[in-house]
Amino acid sequence: MNGGRARALPMVIRDPALPDEVTIYEVGARDGLQNEAAVVPVEVKAEFLQRLARAGLKVVEATSFVHPRWVPQLADAADLLRTMVRVDGVDYPVLVPNERGLDRALAAGVRHIAIFASATETFAKRNLNRTLDEQFAMFAPVVERARMEGLRVRGYVSMCFGDPWEGAVAPAQVAAVGRRLVEMGCDQLSLGDTIGTGTPAHVDAVLDACAADGVRIRQIAVHFHDTYGQALANTLTALRRGVTTVDASAGGLGGCPYAESATGNLATEDLVWMLDGMGIRHGVDLDALVATSTWMAAQLGRPSPSNVVRALAHS
Template identity: 75%
Template sequence: MGAREVGLPARARTDGLPERVTIWEVGARDGLQNESAVVPVEVKLEFLDRLAAAGLGVLEATSFVHPKWVPQLADAEDLLARLTRAEGVSYPVLVPNERGLDRALAAGVRHIAVFGSATESFAKRNLNRTLDEQFAMFEPVVARARAEGLDVRAYVSMCFGDQWEGPVPPAQVAAVGRRLMEMGCSQLSLGDTIGVATPGLVESVIGAVNAAGVPTSRVAVHFHDTYGQALSNTLAALRLGVTTVDSSAGGLGGCPYAESATGNLATEDLVWMLDGLGVETGVDLDKLADTSAWMAERLGRPSPSRVVRALRG
């Protein structure tokens, strides 16, 4: 891939947006877990180093899901043992259960995330639990993690639609989110796992979550771009006061348990929009595009990100 000079978007600040947005970068975990081939740990480590050098302050590094289910991340302990942590950068990991928490604590992790479901169908397929049973699995994980001084984030999947159940009532999403936050989680990431959300639905779901007692300041959004709506949905969330957005460098990722899920919102596409809106992220788009082009070469295919293709095509 040939590099050429980055043309930054013209800035036009509009009212009603936050001054700064935190990008929660999930490429090294949510992106690479969906690769058909296992990416060497050396490549993952360089990927994380490059992302940190590009100015991203939160890098979800890996997952302690059992290697049987996600063999692409079977090297979690090795990766964390060899990782050079950049100053001021957080490296959270996904923890599915108490055994995963044991592994995270042994690795010296200080920030974890749990991954719940807003629907019965996805809870059964992803967690082998009912909607209610998932909470019994998460409670001891969150309690122990908090007792050890760890910060805990809660993901909720299928918040805007479920491929088996169809539309998901916003009140149901809010009820699940509230229970997770009441356990002691610090942030709630609302996931559009199959990418069916539209801006009006985003407003409805966040409104329901707020009505259930979870303030927007503790809400993050995680959009997939199946129908090309991820940026529109992100902008709707920002106008409601959301200041943390999940994205994946180069648009890597999907969901191994939801076949219709395409890639995550590309971090470059998000940064391009935010730069144009005058919203600060601290991210160097030039370095980020280089990083995603580099990773695309190692994966043997073009980057799904429109911005990466435009700047590094």
Template identity: 70%
Template structure:
């Protein structure tokens, strides 16, 4: 495209501040690729992670130790992590790449491979807990308790994902109180951080503000929270801005907008990391991400997958 701007003009927003810094939690290699139908070679996944780290993403979630029967795409988790650990450029930092562990068996594998950062994935609703975890809403916490305890005893950091925070395709709108109580229980188990997921992308800015305010009323500040938006209804960036205004400073995103949820058919792609970085740069918010390198990486991965990138920024710069 002739004459396309390579960077947005910078105009800080008073409500966000002029010295804001945001941490982007890159989920492309795990959440982004987990629902791909065709098996992606492990070498391609390794290069994807390497490129994302080289582009300055501070946190790159590498894979998941979920049973391959449920997510075949991630059956090579151990091979992937072994290859990354052998990368001289990554060195010891490879052990800090987060991995999702659904239960104690997954944690055992993470410990064996020397991982230092894990995540668990819970639900704010009964139906999704049963569909995603094959557990009741209550039983999921009993399942996670020993996993989190053992991870903390092993010196690991633990993130808690909470899905269906803004709506559930089977149960409809999810009460704020239910979402807050679910998240608080994960924090009380020992999670360091809680990622609030708009799994089916139905949230709106007012809903975001209301949920963050409800957490604040429960004594949970934005320093303990991350936001994970899907762009099903085109609201991901708008919701991000609302969360920024409310003080949130950690956001999940997926390079090229890859991803969805294999257990919720109405869940489409994640917020594209490039689109997020473009907006943040325009606001003067620091991310530490090299946008050009990130765009090149997503364009490369789109080629590997044989389809155009879902990121508007990648397409505009293409």
């Protein structure tokens, strides 16, 4: 704070058409750090996770068991899970790409996993070395085993709103992929705007298609990138449709290592500011979260791209 002034707060105006409470699914430690040019030390990652949890986030995606050759920034996944200090009441999901990744997750005591599917043929081939249909054969045994072990399973669907190689993606195609993941046993679908090209009307169209294909709104989470400044507008559209889980990344960290046009995720602080202004409960201490993102930005050697972090860190 400067000169003893209280920090700015949004005016709270409650819209009864919006959810009373939203779960923020924090992805900064995995989706955020996987795109860094340099490998972040495991002790820094562990402290980051602890700070995020202490700030009140109840779902903090910890890491990924993808092969180190593909994402070297997360090669320390087992070490991180072994050394990190868990906060009571906080869920720490882990991304797994295949059965070998599931084996490693089970050995580490993980209770919540995520798989990462594609809504498009080209990205499935580039990211998974599978066709759009073949990816389901790869995921089916992972989901089946995970459910038998009592794990919760999230299904990410990437390129839901646009693909850098294929262009526009038909909402019905997104819905078909999502339906197959739900039928396979995924508890939740995270619909990803991987390159950030979606707009509010497009979000409505994708949610309409999902509903028409039998995917319930309560099963859907949204994962928006802010490449073209649309992430908050798209999130608000999803909230108005009844979505109550929103993916976000502390400080706006992240992108996608397989899609160069995928810039930062929706910043968790920007999301929290909007939710606060609408009187929607989320459980996060914004000041603690801003301090965490400011600290992490210093570890990475660059300022946070989050508008709220920039505003509050210098207020």
